[in-house]
Amino acid sequence: MQARPLLEARRLDTTLIDLGTTRIDTSADLGYSRTTAQYDDEGVIFASGARASWPALEHIATDDSGCYEVLGDHTERIQQMSTWSGRLASLYPTTGPPALLLSGTLMHRIKGIHPGQDTQRKLQPLGRLAGVRVLDTATGLGYTAIDAARAGARVVTVEWDPAVIDIERRNPWSAELFACEMIERHQGDVAEVIDSFEAAAFDRILHDPPVFALAGDLYGGAFYRQLRRVLARRGRLFHYIGNLESPSGARVSRGVARRLAEAGFEDVRLQPDAFGISARG
Ligand SMILES: C[S@@+](CC[C@H](N)C(=O)[O-])C[C@H]1O[C@@H](n2cnc3c(N)ncnc32)[C@H](O)[C@@H]1O
Incomplete structure:
Protein backbone atom coordinates (compact mmCIF):
# COMPACT_ATOMS: atom_id res chain seq x y z
CA MET A 1 0.00 0.00 0.00
CA GLN A 2 1.28 3.47 -0.82
CA ALA A 3 0.27 5.93 1.91
CA ARG A 4 1.89 9.17 0.80
CA PRO A 5 0.07 9.57 -2.56
CA LEU A 6 -3.23 8.86 -0.77
CA LEU A 7 -2.55 11.53 1.85
CA GLU A 8 -1.50 13.94 -0.90
CA ALA A 9 -4.69 13.24 -2.88
CA ARG A 10 -6.74 13.98 0.21
CA ARG A 11 -4.84 17.21 0.85
CA LEU A 12 -5.39 18.44 -2.70
CA ASP A 13 -9.00 17.35 -2.79
CA THR A 14 -10.44 18.32 0.59
CA THR A 15 -13.28 20.27 -1.02
CA LEU A 16 -14.49 17.08 -2.78
CA ILE A 17 -14.59 15.23 0.54
CA ASP A 18 -17.16 17.75 1.74
CA LEU A 19 -19.38 16.57 -1.13
CA GLY A 20 -19.13 12.87 -0.12
CA THR A 21 -16.80 10.04 -1.17
CA THR A 22 -14.47 10.34 -4.11
CA ARG A 23 -12.16 8.06 -6.11
CA ILE A 24 -8.44 7.74 -6.49
CA ASP A 25 -6.07 5.68 -8.63
CA THR A 26 -3.78 3.80 -6.26
CA SER A 27 -2.13 0.44 -5.50
CA ALA A 28 -3.27 -1.95 -2.78
CA ASP A 29 -0.43 -4.43 -3.41
CA LEU A 30 2.84 -2.52 -2.93
CA GLY A 31 2.84 -1.17 -6.47
CA TYR A 32 2.44 -4.55 -8.19
CA SER A 33 -0.85 -3.43 -9.82
CA ARG A 34 -3.06 -0.36 -9.92
CA THR A 35 -6.62 -0.14 -8.64
CA THR A 36 -9.25 2.44 -7.84
CA ALA A 37 -10.11 3.16 -4.22
CA GLN A 38 -12.72 5.42 -2.70
CA TYR A 39 -12.05 7.76 0.14
CA ASP A 40 -14.14 9.67 2.61
CA ASP A 41 -13.38 11.65 5.72
CA GLU A 42 -12.66 8.44 7.68
CA GLY A 43 -10.09 6.94 5.33
CA VAL A 44 -9.59 4.92 2.13
CA ILE A 45 -11.77 1.98 1.05
CA PHE A 46 -10.10 -0.40 -1.42
CA ALA A 47 -11.97 -2.42 -4.07
CA SER A 48 -11.67 -5.52 -1.86
CA GLY A 49 -13.65 -3.70 0.86
CA ALA A 50 -10.54 -3.37 3.08
CA ARG A 51 -10.16 0.01 4.82
CA ALA A 52 -7.24 2.13 5.97
CA SER A 53 -7.98 5.06 8.27
CA TRP A 54 -6.31 8.46 7.77
CA PRO A 55 -4.43 8.18 11.11
CA ALA A 56 -3.12 4.74 10.06
CA LEU A 57 -2.01 6.15 6.69
CA GLU A 58 -0.30 9.08 8.43
CA HIS A 59 1.59 6.65 10.64
CA ILE A 60 2.63 4.52 7.63
CA ALA A 61 3.86 7.62 5.78
CA THR A 62 6.37 8.27 8.60
CA ASP A 63 7.88 4.76 8.31
CA ASP A 64 10.56 4.92 5.59
CA SER A 65 11.71 1.34 6.11
CA GLY A 66 8.45 -0.63 6.29
CA CYS A 67 5.77 -2.01 3.96
CA TYR A 68 2.16 -2.50 5.10
CA GLU A 69 -0.82 -4.60 4.11
CA VAL A 70 -4.49 -3.72 4.64
CA LEU A 71 -6.42 -6.49 6.34
CA GLY A 72 -10.14 -5.86 6.81
CA ASP A 73 -10.31 -2.59 8.71
CA HIS A 74 -6.72 -2.41 9.93
CA THR A 75 -3.20 -2.14 8.52
CA GLU A 76 -0.26 -4.33 9.48
CA ARG A 77 3.50 -3.93 8.97
CA ILE A 78 4.84 -6.85 6.89
CA GLN A 79 7.40 -8.36 9.24
CA GLN A 80 8.00 -11.64 11.06
CA MET A 81 10.35 -12.59 13.87
CA SER A 82 12.00 -15.90 13.10
CA THR A 83 11.70 -18.15 16.16
CA TRP A 84 14.19 -20.33 14.37
CA SER A 85 17.01 -17.94 13.49
CA GLY A 86 16.14 -15.12 15.93
CA ARG A 87 16.20 -12.73 12.95
CA LEU A 88 13.52 -10.17 12.12
CA ALA A 89 12.46 -10.49 8.48
CA SER A 90 10.60 -7.60 6.84
CA LEU A 91 9.92 -5.88 3.54
CA TYR A 92 11.76 -2.66 2.71
CA PRO A 93 10.14 -0.22 0.24
CA THR A 94 12.01 0.74 -2.94
CA THR A 95 11.15 2.41 -6.24
CA GLY A 96 10.36 -1.10 -7.59
CA PRO A 97 9.60 -4.41 -5.87
CA PRO A 98 10.28 -4.36 -2.12
CA ALA A 99 13.60 -5.64 -0.81
CA LEU A 100 14.06 -8.20 1.96
CA LEU A 101 15.52 -6.97 5.24
CA LEU A 102 16.98 -9.68 7.52
CA SER A 103 18.26 -8.59 10.92
CA GLY A 104 18.82 -5.09 9.52
CA THR A 105 20.78 -6.37 6.50
CA LEU A 106 19.31 -5.77 3.03
CA MET A 107 19.19 -8.89 0.83
C1 LIG B 1 20.04 -12.67 -0.68
S1 LIG B 1 18.60 -13.57 -0.22
C2 LIG B 1 18.13 -14.33 -1.73
C3 LIG B 1 17.38 -13.36 -2.64
C4 LIG B 1 16.70 -14.06 -3.78
N1 LIG B 1 17.64 -14.46 -4.81
C5 LIG B 1 15.59 -13.21 -4.36
O1 LIG B 1 15.50 -13.13 -5.60
O2 LIG B 1 14.81 -12.62 -3.61
C6 LIG B 1 19.28 -14.91 0.70
C7 LIG B 1 18.24 -15.85 1.32
O3 LIG B 1 18.93 -17.04 1.73
C8 LIG B 1 18.27 -17.57 2.84
N2 LIG B 1 19.20 -18.51 3.47
C9 LIG B 1 20.18 -18.27 4.37
N3 LIG B 1 20.83 -19.40 4.68
C10 LIG B 1 20.28 -20.39 3.93
C11 LIG B 1 20.52 -21.78 3.81
N4 LIG B 1 21.49 -22.37 4.51
N5 LIG B 1 19.75 -22.51 2.96
C12 LIG B 1 18.77 -21.89 2.22
N6 LIG B 1 18.48 -20.56 2.32
C13 LIG B 1 19.23 -19.82 3.15
C14 LIG B 1 17.93 -16.34 3.67
O4 LIG B 1 16.89 -16.62 4.60
C15 LIG B 1 17.52 -15.36 2.57
O5 LIG B 1 16.14 -15.41 2.37
Missing part, protein backbone atom coordinates in the same frame (compact mmCIF):
# COMPACT_ATOMS: atom_id res chain seq x y z
CA HIS A 108 18.78 -6.92 -2.43
CA ARG A 109 20.54 -3.93 -3.95
CA ILE A 110 18.66 -0.64 -3.67
CA LYS A 111 21.26 2.11 -4.32
CA GLY A 112 20.73 3.44 -7.85
CA ILE A 113 18.95 0.21 -8.77
CA HIS A 114 15.84 -1.59 -7.52
CA PRO A 115 15.48 -5.31 -6.72
CA GLY A 116 13.76 -6.02 -10.08
CA GLN A 117 16.77 -4.63 -11.99
CA ASP A 118 19.18 -6.29 -9.53
CA THR A 119 17.50 -9.63 -10.33
CA GLN A 120 18.05 -9.16 -14.09
CA ARG A 121 21.76 -8.45 -13.49
CA LYS A 122 22.11 -11.64 -11.41
CA LEU A 123 20.50 -13.78 -14.13
CA GLN A 124 22.30 -12.20 -17.08
CA PRO A 125 25.62 -14.11 -16.54
CA LEU A 126 23.67 -17.39 -16.72
CA GLY A 127 22.87 -16.81 -20.41
CA ARG A 128 19.87 -18.37 -22.13
CA LEU A 129 17.35 -19.84 -19.67
CA ALA A 130 14.62 -21.22 -21.94
CA GLY A 131 14.25 -24.96 -21.40
CA VAL A 132 17.09 -25.33 -18.88
CA ARG A 133 17.09 -26.67 -15.29
CA VAL A 134 18.03 -24.02 -12.72
CA LEU A 135 19.00 -24.42 -9.06
CA ASP A 136 18.26 -21.21 -7.15
CA THR A 137 20.06 -21.89 -3.85
CA ALA A 138 18.40 -19.24 -1.67
CA THR A 139 14.81 -18.28 -2.47
CA GLY A 140 14.54 -15.02 -0.47
CA LEU A 141 11.58 -13.20 -2.02
CA GLY A 142 11.72 -15.49 -5.04
CA TYR A 143 12.57 -12.76 -7.55
CA THR A 144 15.40 -14.73 -9.19
CA ALA A 145 13.30 -17.93 -9.24
CA ILE A 146 10.30 -16.10 -10.73
CA ASP A 147 12.29 -14.31 -13.44
CA ALA A 148 14.15 -17.51 -14.40
CA ALA A 149 10.80 -19.34 -14.69
CA ARG A 150 9.37 -16.47 -16.76
CA ALA A 151 12.35 -16.92 -19.10
CA GLY A 152 11.33 -20.56 -19.58
CA ALA A 153 13.51 -22.40 -17.05
CA ARG A 154 12.45 -25.18 -14.67
CA VAL A 155 13.52 -23.90 -11.28
CA VAL A 156 14.27 -25.65 -7.99
CA THR A 157 14.63 -23.18 -5.13
CA VAL A 158 15.49 -23.60 -1.43
CA GLU A 159 14.76 -21.31 1.55
CA TRP A 160 15.62 -22.25 5.12
CA ASP A 161 13.90 -19.55 7.20
CA PRO A 162 10.15 -19.98 7.89
CA ALA A 163 9.92 -16.25 8.68
CA VAL A 164 11.13 -15.45 5.15
CA ILE A 165 8.55 -17.86 3.73
CA ASP A 166 5.85 -16.01 5.70
CA ILE A 167 7.08 -12.74 4.15
CA GLU A 168 7.07 -14.33 0.66
CA ARG A 169 3.39 -15.22 1.17
CA ARG A 170 2.55 -11.65 2.16
CA ASN A 171 4.55 -10.00 -0.64
CA PRO A 172 2.39 -9.54 -3.78
CA TRP A 173 5.58 -9.49 -5.88
CA SER A 174 6.36 -13.07 -4.72
CA ALA A 175 2.96 -14.56 -5.60
CA GLU A 176 4.21 -16.43 -8.67
CA LEU A 177 6.48 -18.50 -6.42
CA PHE A 178 3.38 -20.30 -5.19
CA ALA A 179 1.42 -20.31 -8.45
CA CYS A 180 3.98 -21.15 -11.13
CA GLU A 181 4.28 -24.81 -12.12
CA MET A 182 7.84 -24.24 -13.35
CA ILE A 183 9.01 -23.55 -9.77
CA GLU A 184 9.64 -26.31 -7.22
CA ARG A 185 10.07 -24.96 -3.69
CA HIS A 186 11.99 -26.68 -0.88
CA GLN A 187 12.26 -25.60 2.73
CA GLY A 188 15.51 -26.36 4.54
CA ASP A 189 19.22 -25.67 4.69
CA VAL A 190 20.45 -25.81 1.10
CA ALA A 191 23.76 -27.27 2.36
CA GLU A 192 21.71 -30.34 3.41
CA VAL A 193 18.92 -30.31 0.79
CA ILE A 194 21.55 -30.37 -1.98
CA ASP A 195 22.54 -33.94 -0.95
CA SER A 196 19.17 -35.12 -2.32
CA PHE A 197 19.85 -33.78 -5.85
CA GLU A 198 21.43 -36.08 -8.41
CA ALA A 199 24.80 -35.38 -9.98
CA ALA A 200 24.55 -33.04 -13.00
CA ALA A 201 20.86 -32.36 -12.22
CA PHE A 202 21.09 -28.67 -13.21
CA ASP A 203 22.26 -26.68 -16.24
CA ARG A 204 22.45 -23.40 -14.31
CA ILE A 205 23.00 -22.47 -10.67
CA LEU A 206 22.16 -19.08 -9.20
CA HIS A 207 23.85 -18.87 -5.80
CA ASP A 208 22.60 -15.77 -3.98
CA PRO A 209 23.35 -16.32 -0.27
CA PRO A 210 23.16 -13.72 2.51
CA VAL A 211 26.41 -11.84 3.22
CA PHE A 212 29.38 -13.92 4.34
CA ALA A 213 28.92 -12.87 8.01
CA LEU A 214 25.39 -14.36 8.08
CA ALA A 215 25.99 -17.57 6.11
CA GLY A 216 29.71 -18.45 6.02
CA ASP A 217 29.13 -22.14 5.24
CA LEU A 218 27.49 -21.19 1.93
CA TYR A 219 30.86 -19.68 0.91
CA GLY A 220 32.89 -22.76 1.86
CA GLY A 221 34.76 -25.37 -0.19
CA ALA A 222 32.52 -28.24 0.96
CA PHE A 223 29.39 -26.49 -0.32
CA TYR A 224 31.09 -25.46 -3.57
CA ARG A 225 32.03 -29.11 -4.21
CA GLN A 226 28.34 -29.97 -3.86
CA LEU A 227 27.41 -27.18 -6.28
CA ARG A 228 29.98 -28.56 -8.74
CA ARG A 229 28.55 -32.09 -8.33
CA VAL A 230 24.96 -31.05 -9.18
CA LEU A 231 25.97 -28.81 -12.12
CA ALA A 232 26.07 -30.42 -15.56
CA ARG A 233 29.34 -30.37 -17.55
CA ARG A 234 29.75 -26.89 -19.12
CA GLY A 235 26.76 -25.70 -17.06
CA ARG A 236 26.92 -22.16 -15.70
CA LEU A 237 27.12 -20.81 -12.16
CA PHE A 238 26.59 -17.25 -10.98
CA HIS A 239 27.58 -16.55 -7.37
CA TYR A 240 26.36 -13.20 -6.02
CA ILE A 241 28.77 -11.56 -3.58
CA GLY A 242 28.19 -7.79 -3.38
CA ASN A 243 30.20 -4.84 -4.63
CA LEU A 244 33.51 -6.39 -5.74
CA GLU A 245 35.19 -2.98 -5.49
CA SER A 246 34.42 -2.55 -1.78
CA PRO A 247 37.16 -3.73 0.64
CA SER A 248 35.00 -6.62 1.94
CA GLY A 249 33.74 -7.54 -1.58
CA ALA A 250 37.32 -7.65 -2.89
CA ARG A 251 38.46 -9.82 0.04
CA VAL A 252 35.49 -12.23 -0.11
CA SER A 253 35.66 -12.54 -3.91
CA ARG A 254 39.36 -13.52 -3.85
CA GLY A 255 38.58 -16.42 -1.47
CA VAL A 256 35.43 -17.41 -3.40
CA ALA A 257 37.27 -17.48 -6.75
CA ARG A 258 40.04 -19.65 -5.29
CA ARG A 259 37.66 -22.12 -3.61
CA LEU A 260 35.45 -22.37 -6.73
CA ALA A 261 38.52 -23.28 -8.79
CA GLU A 262 39.61 -25.79 -6.13
CA ALA A 263 36.12 -27.32 -6.22
CA GLY A 264 36.57 -28.00 -9.95
CA PHE A 265 34.81 -25.02 -11.56
CA GLU A 266 36.37 -23.67 -14.75
CA ASP A 267 36.43 -20.26 -16.34
CA VAL A 268 35.98 -18.50 -12.97
CA ARG A 269 35.44 -14.80 -13.74
CA LEU A 270 34.70 -11.63 -11.78
CA GLN A 271 31.47 -9.96 -12.96
CA PRO A 272 31.68 -6.46 -11.40
CA ASP A 273 28.40 -5.18 -12.95
CA ALA A 274 26.47 -8.12 -11.53
CA PHE A 275 28.31 -7.89 -8.16
CA GLY A 276 29.47 -11.51 -8.31
CA ILE A 277 31.50 -14.27 -9.91
CA SER A 278 30.57 -16.54 -12.80
CA ALA A 279 32.01 -19.99 -13.52
CA ARG A 280 31.43 -23.09 -15.64
CA GLY A 281 31.09 -26.70 -14.66
Whole structure:
Protein backbone atom coordinates (compact mmCIF):
# COMPACT_ATOMS: atom_id res chain seq x y z
CA MET A 1 0.00 0.00 0.00
CA GLN A 2 1.28 3.47 -0.82
CA ALA A 3 0.27 5.93 1.91
CA ARG A 4 1.89 9.17 0.80
CA PRO A 5 0.07 9.57 -2.56
CA LEU A 6 -3.23 8.86 -0.77
CA LEU A 7 -2.55 11.53 1.85
CA GLU A 8 -1.50 13.94 -0.90
CA ALA A 9 -4.69 13.24 -2.88
CA ARG A 10 -6.74 13.98 0.21
CA ARG A 11 -4.84 17.21 0.85
CA LEU A 12 -5.39 18.44 -2.70
CA ASP A 13 -9.00 17.35 -2.79
CA THR A 14 -10.44 18.32 0.59
CA THR A 15 -13.28 20.27 -1.02
CA LEU A 16 -14.49 17.08 -2.78
CA ILE A 17 -14.59 15.23 0.54
CA ASP A 18 -17.16 17.75 1.74
CA LEU A 19 -19.38 16.57 -1.13
CA GLY A 20 -19.13 12.87 -0.12
CA THR A 21 -16.80 10.04 -1.17
CA THR A 22 -14.47 10.34 -4.11
CA ARG A 23 -12.16 8.06 -6.11
CA ILE A 24 -8.44 7.74 -6.49
CA ASP A 25 -6.07 5.68 -8.63
CA THR A 26 -3.78 3.80 -6.26
CA SER A 27 -2.13 0.44 -5.50
CA ALA A 28 -3.27 -1.95 -2.78
CA ASP A 29 -0.43 -4.43 -3.41
CA LEU A 30 2.84 -2.52 -2.93
CA GLY A 31 2.84 -1.17 -6.47
CA TYR A 32 2.44 -4.55 -8.19
CA SER A 33 -0.85 -3.43 -9.82
CA ARG A 34 -3.06 -0.36 -9.92
CA THR A 35 -6.62 -0.14 -8.64
CA THR A 36 -9.25 2.44 -7.84
CA ALA A 37 -10.11 3.16 -4.22
CA GLN A 38 -12.72 5.42 -2.70
CA TYR A 39 -12.05 7.76 0.14
CA ASP A 40 -14.14 9.67 2.61
CA ASP A 41 -13.38 11.65 5.72
CA GLU A 42 -12.66 8.44 7.68
CA GLY A 43 -10.09 6.94 5.33
CA VAL A 44 -9.59 4.92 2.13
CA ILE A 45 -11.77 1.98 1.05
CA PHE A 46 -10.10 -0.40 -1.42
CA ALA A 47 -11.97 -2.42 -4.07
CA SER A 48 -11.67 -5.52 -1.86
CA GLY A 49 -13.65 -3.70 0.86
CA ALA A 50 -10.54 -3.37 3.08
CA ARG A 51 -10.16 0.01 4.82
CA ALA A 52 -7.24 2.13 5.97
CA SER A 53 -7.98 5.06 8.27
CA TRP A 54 -6.31 8.46 7.77
CA PRO A 55 -4.43 8.18 11.11
CA ALA A 56 -3.12 4.74 10.06
CA LEU A 57 -2.01 6.15 6.69
CA GLU A 58 -0.30 9.08 8.43
CA HIS A 59 1.59 6.65 10.64
CA ILE A 60 2.63 4.52 7.63
CA ALA A 61 3.86 7.62 5.78
CA THR A 62 6.37 8.27 8.60
CA ASP A 63 7.88 4.76 8.31
CA ASP A 64 10.56 4.92 5.59
CA SER A 65 11.71 1.34 6.11
CA GLY A 66 8.45 -0.63 6.29
CA CYS A 67 5.77 -2.01 3.96
CA TYR A 68 2.16 -2.50 5.10
CA GLU A 69 -0.82 -4.60 4.11
CA VAL A 70 -4.49 -3.72 4.64
CA LEU A 71 -6.42 -6.49 6.34
CA GLY A 72 -10.14 -5.86 6.81
CA ASP A 73 -10.31 -2.59 8.71
CA HIS A 74 -6.72 -2.41 9.93
CA THR A 75 -3.20 -2.14 8.52
CA GLU A 76 -0.26 -4.33 9.48
CA ARG A 77 3.50 -3.93 8.97
CA ILE A 78 4.84 -6.85 6.89
CA GLN A 79 7.40 -8.36 9.24
CA GLN A 80 8.00 -11.64 11.06
CA MET A 81 10.35 -12.59 13.87
CA SER A 82 12.00 -15.90 13.10
CA THR A 83 11.70 -18.15 16.16
CA TRP A 84 14.19 -20.33 14.37
CA SER A 85 17.01 -17.94 13.49
CA GLY A 86 16.14 -15.12 15.93
CA ARG A 87 16.20 -12.73 12.95
CA LEU A 88 13.52 -10.17 12.12
CA ALA A 89 12.46 -10.49 8.48
CA SER A 90 10.60 -7.60 6.84
CA LEU A 91 9.92 -5.88 3.54
CA TYR A 92 11.76 -2.66 2.71
CA PRO A 93 10.14 -0.22 0.24
CA THR A 94 12.01 0.74 -2.94
CA THR A 95 11.15 2.41 -6.24
CA GLY A 96 10.36 -1.10 -7.59
CA PRO A 97 9.60 -4.41 -5.87
CA PRO A 98 10.28 -4.36 -2.12
CA ALA A 99 13.60 -5.64 -0.81
CA LEU A 100 14.06 -8.20 1.96
CA LEU A 101 15.52 -6.97 5.24
CA LEU A 102 16.98 -9.68 7.52
CA SER A 103 18.26 -8.59 10.92
CA GLY A 104 18.82 -5.09 9.52
CA THR A 105 20.78 -6.37 6.50
CA LEU A 106 19.31 -5.77 3.03
CA MET A 107 19.19 -8.89 0.83
CA HIS A 108 18.78 -6.92 -2.43
CA ARG A 109 20.54 -3.93 -3.95
CA ILE A 110 18.66 -0.64 -3.67
CA LYS A 111 21.26 2.11 -4.32
CA GLY A 112 20.73 3.44 -7.85
CA ILE A 113 18.95 0.21 -8.77
CA HIS A 114 15.84 -1.59 -7.52
CA PRO A 115 15.48 -5.31 -6.72
CA GLY A 116 13.76 -6.02 -10.08
CA GLN A 117 16.77 -4.63 -11.99
CA ASP A 118 19.18 -6.29 -9.53
CA THR A 119 17.50 -9.63 -10.33
CA GLN A 120 18.05 -9.16 -14.09
CA ARG A 121 21.76 -8.45 -13.49
CA LYS A 122 22.11 -11.64 -11.41
CA LEU A 123 20.50 -13.78 -14.13
CA GLN A 124 22.30 -12.20 -17.08
CA PRO A 125 25.62 -14.11 -16.54
CA LEU A 126 23.67 -17.39 -16.72
CA GLY A 127 22.87 -16.81 -20.41
CA ARG A 128 19.87 -18.37 -22.13
CA LEU A 129 17.35 -19.84 -19.67
CA ALA A 130 14.62 -21.22 -21.94
CA GLY A 131 14.25 -24.96 -21.40
CA VAL A 132 17.09 -25.33 -18.88
CA ARG A 133 17.09 -26.67 -15.29
CA VAL A 134 18.03 -24.02 -12.72
CA LEU A 135 19.00 -24.42 -9.06
CA ASP A 136 18.26 -21.21 -7.15
CA THR A 137 20.06 -21.89 -3.85
CA ALA A 138 18.40 -19.24 -1.67
CA THR A 139 14.81 -18.28 -2.47
CA GLY A 140 14.54 -15.02 -0.47
CA LEU A 141 11.58 -13.20 -2.02
CA GLY A 142 11.72 -15.49 -5.04
CA TYR A 143 12.57 -12.76 -7.55
CA THR A 144 15.40 -14.73 -9.19
CA ALA A 145 13.30 -17.93 -9.24
CA ILE A 146 10.30 -16.10 -10.73
CA ASP A 147 12.29 -14.31 -13.44
CA ALA A 148 14.15 -17.51 -14.40
CA ALA A 149 10.80 -19.34 -14.69
CA ARG A 150 9.37 -16.47 -16.76
CA ALA A 151 12.35 -16.92 -19.10
CA GLY A 152 11.33 -20.56 -19.58
CA ALA A 153 13.51 -22.40 -17.05
CA ARG A 154 12.45 -25.18 -14.67
CA VAL A 155 13.52 -23.90 -11.28
CA VAL A 156 14.27 -25.65 -7.99
CA THR A 157 14.63 -23.18 -5.13
CA VAL A 158 15.49 -23.60 -1.43
CA GLU A 159 14.76 -21.31 1.55
CA TRP A 160 15.62 -22.25 5.12
CA ASP A 161 13.90 -19.55 7.20
CA PRO A 162 10.15 -19.98 7.89
CA ALA A 163 9.92 -16.25 8.68
CA VAL A 164 11.13 -15.45 5.15
CA ILE A 165 8.55 -17.86 3.73
CA ASP A 166 5.85 -16.01 5.70
CA ILE A 167 7.08 -12.74 4.15
CA GLU A 168 7.07 -14.33 0.66
CA ARG A 169 3.39 -15.22 1.17
CA ARG A 170 2.55 -11.65 2.16
CA ASN A 171 4.55 -10.00 -0.64
CA PRO A 172 2.39 -9.54 -3.78
CA TRP A 173 5.58 -9.49 -5.88
CA SER A 174 6.36 -13.07 -4.72
CA ALA A 175 2.96 -14.56 -5.60
CA GLU A 176 4.21 -16.43 -8.67
CA LEU A 177 6.48 -18.50 -6.42
CA PHE A 178 3.38 -20.30 -5.19
CA ALA A 179 1.42 -20.31 -8.45
CA CYS A 180 3.98 -21.15 -11.13
CA GLU A 181 4.28 -24.81 -12.12
CA MET A 182 7.84 -24.24 -13.35
CA ILE A 183 9.01 -23.55 -9.77
CA GLU A 184 9.64 -26.31 -7.22
CA ARG A 185 10.07 -24.96 -3.69
CA HIS A 186 11.99 -26.68 -0.88
CA GLN A 187 12.26 -25.60 2.73
CA GLY A 188 15.51 -26.36 4.54
CA ASP A 189 19.22 -25.67 4.69
CA VAL A 190 20.45 -25.81 1.10
CA ALA A 191 23.76 -27.27 2.36
CA GLU A 192 21.71 -30.34 3.41
CA VAL A 193 18.92 -30.31 0.79
CA ILE A 194 21.55 -30.37 -1.98
CA ASP A 195 22.54 -33.94 -0.95
CA SER A 196 19.17 -35.12 -2.32
CA PHE A 197 19.85 -33.78 -5.85
CA GLU A 198 21.43 -36.08 -8.41
CA ALA A 199 24.80 -35.38 -9.98
CA ALA A 200 24.55 -33.04 -13.00
CA ALA A 201 20.86 -32.36 -12.22
CA PHE A 202 21.09 -28.67 -13.21
CA ASP A 203 22.26 -26.68 -16.24
CA ARG A 204 22.45 -23.40 -14.31
CA ILE A 205 23.00 -22.47 -10.67
CA LEU A 206 22.16 -19.08 -9.20
CA HIS A 207 23.85 -18.87 -5.80
CA ASP A 208 22.60 -15.77 -3.98
CA PRO A 209 23.35 -16.32 -0.27
CA PRO A 210 23.16 -13.72 2.51
CA VAL A 211 26.41 -11.84 3.22
CA PHE A 212 29.38 -13.92 4.34
CA ALA A 213 28.92 -12.87 8.01
CA LEU A 214 25.39 -14.36 8.08
CA ALA A 215 25.99 -17.57 6.11
CA GLY A 216 29.71 -18.45 6.02
CA ASP A 217 29.13 -22.14 5.24
CA LEU A 218 27.49 -21.19 1.93
CA TYR A 219 30.86 -19.68 0.91
CA GLY A 220 32.89 -22.76 1.86
CA GLY A 221 34.76 -25.37 -0.19
CA ALA A 222 32.52 -28.24 0.96
CA PHE A 223 29.39 -26.49 -0.32
CA TYR A 224 31.09 -25.46 -3.57
CA ARG A 225 32.03 -29.11 -4.21
CA GLN A 226 28.34 -29.97 -3.86
CA LEU A 227 27.41 -27.18 -6.28
CA ARG A 228 29.98 -28.56 -8.74
CA ARG A 229 28.55 -32.09 -8.33
CA VAL A 230 24.96 -31.05 -9.18
CA LEU A 231 25.97 -28.81 -12.12
CA ALA A 232 26.07 -30.42 -15.56
CA ARG A 233 29.34 -30.37 -17.55
CA ARG A 234 29.75 -26.89 -19.12
CA GLY A 235 26.76 -25.70 -17.06
CA ARG A 236 26.92 -22.16 -15.70
CA LEU A 237 27.12 -20.81 -12.16
CA PHE A 238 26.59 -17.25 -10.98
CA HIS A 239 27.58 -16.55 -7.37
CA TYR A 240 26.36 -13.20 -6.02
CA ILE A 241 28.77 -11.56 -3.58
CA GLY A 242 28.19 -7.79 -3.38
CA ASN A 243 30.20 -4.84 -4.63
CA LEU A 244 33.51 -6.39 -5.74
CA GLU A 245 35.19 -2.98 -5.49
CA SER A 246 34.42 -2.55 -1.78
CA PRO A 247 37.16 -3.73 0.64
CA SER A 248 35.00 -6.62 1.94
CA GLY A 249 33.74 -7.54 -1.58
CA ALA A 250 37.32 -7.65 -2.89
CA ARG A 251 38.46 -9.82 0.04
CA VAL A 252 35.49 -12.23 -0.11
CA SER A 253 35.66 -12.54 -3.91
CA ARG A 254 39.36 -13.52 -3.85
CA GLY A 255 38.58 -16.42 -1.47
CA VAL A 256 35.43 -17.41 -3.40
CA ALA A 257 37.27 -17.48 -6.75
CA ARG A 258 40.04 -19.65 -5.29
CA ARG A 259 37.66 -22.12 -3.61
CA LEU A 260 35.45 -22.37 -6.73
CA ALA A 261 38.52 -23.28 -8.79
CA GLU A 262 39.61 -25.79 -6.13
CA ALA A 263 36.12 -27.32 -6.22
CA GLY A 264 36.57 -28.00 -9.95
CA PHE A 265 34.81 -25.02 -11.56
CA GLU A 266 36.37 -23.67 -14.75
CA ASP A 267 36.43 -20.26 -16.34
CA VAL A 268 35.98 -18.50 -12.97
CA ARG A 269 35.44 -14.80 -13.74
CA LEU A 270 34.70 -11.63 -11.78
CA GLN A 271 31.47 -9.96 -12.96
CA PRO A 272 31.68 -6.46 -11.40
CA ASP A 273 28.40 -5.18 -12.95
CA ALA A 274 26.47 -8.12 -11.53
CA PHE A 275 28.31 -7.89 -8.16
CA GLY A 276 29.47 -11.51 -8.31
CA ILE A 277 31.50 -14.27 -9.91
CA SER A 278 30.57 -16.54 -12.80
CA ALA A 279 32.01 -19.99 -13.52
CA ARG A 280 31.43 -23.09 -15.64
CA GLY A 281 31.09 -26.70 -14.66
C1 LIG B 1 20.04 -12.67 -0.68
S1 LIG B 1 18.60 -13.57 -0.22
C2 LIG B 1 18.13 -14.33 -1.73
C3 LIG B 1 17.38 -13.36 -2.64
C4 LIG B 1 16.70 -14.06 -3.78
N1 LIG B 1 17.64 -14.46 -4.81
C5 LIG B 1 15.59 -13.21 -4.36
O1 LIG B 1 15.50 -13.13 -5.60
O2 LIG B 1 14.81 -12.62 -3.61
C6 LIG B 1 19.28 -14.91 0.70
C7 LIG B 1 18.24 -15.85 1.32
O3 LIG B 1 18.93 -17.04 1.73
C8 LIG B 1 18.27 -17.57 2.84
N2 LIG B 1 19.20 -18.51 3.47
C9 LIG B 1 20.18 -18.27 4.37
N3 LIG B 1 20.83 -19.40 4.68
C10 LIG B 1 20.28 -20.39 3.93
C11 LIG B 1 20.52 -21.78 3.81
N4 LIG B 1 21.49 -22.37 4.51
N5 LIG B 1 19.75 -22.51 2.96
C12 LIG B 1 18.77 -21.89 2.22
N6 LIG B 1 18.48 -20.56 2.32
C13 LIG B 1 19.23 -19.82 3.15
C14 LIG B 1 17.93 -16.34 3.67
O4 LIG B 1 16.89 -16.62 4.60
C15 LIG B 1 17.52 -15.36 2.57
O5 LIG B 1 16.14 -15.41 2.37
